[in-house]
Amino acid sequence: MNNFLEALQNYSGILLLSLLILVIILLVCIFNLSLGLSRLNKKYKIFMKGKDGQSLEKLFKRKFDMIEKLASSSEINSENIQKMEKLYNGSLHKYGIVKYDAFEDMGGKLSFVLALLDKDNTGFLLNAIHSRENCFLYIKEIVNGESYIMLSDEEVEALKRAMNFGIEESEFDI
Numbered sequence: 001m002n003n004f005l006e007a008l009q010n011y012s013g014i015l016l017l018s019l020l021i022l023v024i025i026l027l028v029c030i031f032n033l034s035l036g037l038s039r040l041n042k043k044y045k046i047f048m049k050g051k052d053g054q055s056l057e058k059l060f061k062r063k064f065d066m067i068e069k070l071a072s073s074s075e076i077n078s079e080n081i082q083k084m085e086k087l088y089n090g091s092l093h094k095y096g097i098v099k100y101d102a103f104e105d106m107g108g109k110l111s112f113v114l115a116l117l118d119k120d121n122t123g124f125l126l127n128a129i130h131s132r133e134n135c136f137l138y139i140k141e142i143v144n145g146e147s148y149i150m151l152s153d154e155e156v157e158a159l160k161r162a163m164n165f166g167i168e169e170s171e172f173d174i
Helices: 002-010 012-048 053-089 153-163
Strands: 094-100 111-117 123-130 135-142
Touching: 002 012, 094 153, 111 153, 123 153
Parallel strands: none
Antiparallel strands: 094 111, 111 123, 123 135
């Protein structure tokens, strides 16, 4: 025990200096923790400003209700988009038209060929031939871009235009 007390007296300066450094380090740590707590307290006061626990609960409930409504609305919109895609795919949305003079002695390009096709290039051609006395309308069926009846040059051109309809300007992948 005496040896311990003698060692303590001999090294008391070093021991005191070590304890002083430890106290300074602890004071710096306390200061940093105090600053962090102060910042957290400011953020808490901003968050709770004008609110009590019950009104915060109402706010959260209202926000969650809005999220549920948005999710429901998004689901309804997705279903509607699918229905519209189905309708679109079944419709004749590709067209090509060529105006021409059916007879050499008539001008004004009053005759025309109208091709109407769906996404699979199936549809029909309407050929309206205008003469001085009458107008005749002929229809030809188109299946997968082809006709079982021979086509005139104007009908072939209208069919090509319809089959290529929207290729350059298409923005949507449907």
